[in-house]
Amino acid sequence: MVSGRHLSITETWEELTRAGEAIHPATVYRTLETLTAVGVTHAVHGPGPTRYGATGDPHHHTVCQRCGAVAALSGEHLVEAAARIEELTGLRPDSSGSFLVSGRCARCSG
Ligand SMILES: [Zn+2]
Numbered sequence: 001m002v003s004g005r006h007l008s009i010t011e012t013w014e015e016l017t018r019a020g021e022a023i024h025p026a027t028v029y030r031t032l033e034t035l036t037a038v039g040v041t042h043a044v045h046g047p048g049p050t051r052y053g054a055t056g057d058p059h060h061h062t063v064c065q066r067c068g069a070v071a072a073l074s075g076e077h078l079v080e081a082a083a084r085i086e087e088l089t090g091l092r093p094d095s096s097g098s099f100l101v102s103g104r105c106a107r108c109s110g
């Protein structure tokens, strides 16, 4: 899984299938659940299907309310915003240190 990308089970399965892997979607699901449990990947629960990303540099996520697309947002871009959010609302990042910012992606806001 490429760093910074967050794919659903279906998208991961489609990519593997295109790459010539004969794998069942249920196997993709079990593998991603296992990798998430041990911290190699992490799950993003947005409005769309759950998406999985590789756990590397700490990052926040944006999610499109319309199409469910998830993007990674480097933590360093959001240091001040994260501090303000916590100060103003008491909201803290989740256990993986991430905020989930919801809105409309570029494709859906046109
Ligand atoms: Zn992520």
Ligand SMILES: [Zn+2]
Pocket (backbone or CB within 6 Å): 064, 065, 066, 067, 068, 069, 104, 105, 106, 107, 108
């Ligand atoms: Zn969108």
